Amino acid sequence: xxxxxxxxxxxxxDHADGSRFSDVELxxxxxxxxxxxxxxxxxxxxxxxVETYETRIGPRNGARVVARAWADPAYKxxxxxxxxxxxxxxxxxxLQGEHMVAVENTPQIHNLVVCTLCSCYPWPVLxxxxxxxxxxxxxxxxxxxxxxxxxxxxxxxxxxxxxxxWDSTAEIRYLVLPERPAGSAGLDxxxxxELVSRDSMIGVTRARNPGARS
Amino acid sequence: MNPPDxxxxxxxxIDEGGPVFRAPWEAHAFGLALALYxxxxxxxxxxxxxxxxxxAAATEVTSDGRDDGSRYYEHWLAALERLVTDKRLATxxxxxxxxxxxxxxxxxxxxGKPIVLAEDRRDD
Numbered sequence: 536x537x538x539x540x541x542x543x544x545x546x547x548x549d550h551a552d553g554s555r556f557s558d559v560e561l562x563x564x565x566x567x568x569x570x571x572x573x574x575x576x577x578x579x580x581x582x583x584x585v586e587t588y589e590t591r592i593g594p595r596n597g598a599r600v601v602a603r604a605w606a607d608p609a610y611k612x613x614x615x616x617x618x619x620x621x622x623x624x625x626x627x628x629x630l631q632g633e634h635m636v637a638v639e640n641t642p643q644i645h646n647l648v649v650c651t652l653c654s655c656y657p658w659p660v661l662x663x664x665x666x667x668x669x670x671x672x673x674x675x676x677x678x679x680x681x682x683x684x685x686x687x688x689x690x691x692x693x694x695x696x697x698x699x700x701w702d703s704t705a706e707i708r709y710l711v712l713p714e715r716p717a718g719s720a721g722l723d724x725x726x727x728x729e730l731v732s733r734d735s736m737i738g739v740t741r742a743r744n745p746g747a748r749s
Numbered sequence: 750m751n752p753p754d755x756x757x758x759x760x761x762x763i764d765e766g767g768p769v770f771r772a773p774w775e776a777h778a779f780g781l782a783l784a785l786y787x788x789x790x791x792x793x794x795x796x797x798x799x800x801x802x803x804x805a806a807a808t809e810v811t812s813d814g815r816d817d818g819s820r821y822y823e824h825w826l827a828a829l830e831r832l833v834t835d836k837r838l839a840t841x842x843x844x845x846x847x848x849x850x851x852x853x854x855x856x857x858x859x860x861g862k863p864i865v866l867a868e869d870r871r872d873d
Contacts, residue, residue: 561851562830569839570785575790576785580784666821667817705793
């Protein structure tokens with residue numbers, strides 16, 4: 536300190552132009568620093584996990600699964616029989632994907648996925664859930680009035696279509712296999728995957744029609 | 750297809766294409782929970798039950814539907830603090846001491862300079 540003649544450099548004095556962390560920032564920093572110093576977590580591990588979920592895991596994975604099922608009838612049979620193994624065939628495994636169930640939309644049956652407890656969601660195939668999936672409105676209304684929820688997403692089903700709502704848990708997570716759109720007969724798997732939106736794999740919309748803007 | 754008219758359902762809105770995390774602290778809270786799970790600090794069932802309880806408690810407070818999902822990582826953080834203390838990985842007193850230390854470090858650091866926590870700072 537002998538080289539300094541600025542009295543505001545002393546520890547214990549607030550800077551007039553000092554920085555501030557918000558309450559949640561302070562709580563996260565406290566957890567991370569304390570657990571790191573105790574040797575319970577490694578900051579490099581945290582960075583790796585965040586980077587993985589921000590950039591490498593997302594609904595494009597699920598779209599590949601759906602496109603394969605549309606293109607390959609034998610794969611579709613395996614997917615509906617044992618989704619965890621069929622999804623792992625394409626290399627998509629990991630946390631929140633240990634026990635997957637695929638449910639198929641047909642002209643007679645429409646499937647919708649929710650987690651009423653919190654936001655259990657099939658991370659390896661869909662990434663992290665969208666904000667609306669975590670909302671109280673969706674979690675409560677999807678069970679009470681699934682047709683109303685679907686209507687808000689622009690999907691109106693006829694009265695003859697049965698709506699099945701699947702409540703995800705920490706043990707089982709669901710992937711909706713949307714109906715293959717009409718007019719997609721000649722498309723290869725890459726082109727088919729482009730028709731598969733995240734929302735169609737949650738069951739709140741249909742897959743896109745070829746030529747429709749994504 | 751028209752964009753969904755989600756305004757009719759209070760609190761229900763869409764973030765298609767939006768960022769996974771809206772702030773760095775959300776990403777860090779996310780990564781912390783996964784890192785602790787990976788080393789076996791708790792099971793995923795324990796995590797889901799704790800997070801669900803935090804969300805349910807918050808939902809009671811905002812039964813008018815204002816829990817629109819945007820506060821999800823606040824619930825996540827609360828669940829993380831609860832499990833860390835329940836599992837005796839850290840005490841509430843230790844966490845408070847580190848919060849105060851970071852707050853102090855920030856306030857005594859001018860803008861534009863990195864905020865560092867003194868290596869020897871202890872809570873005892």
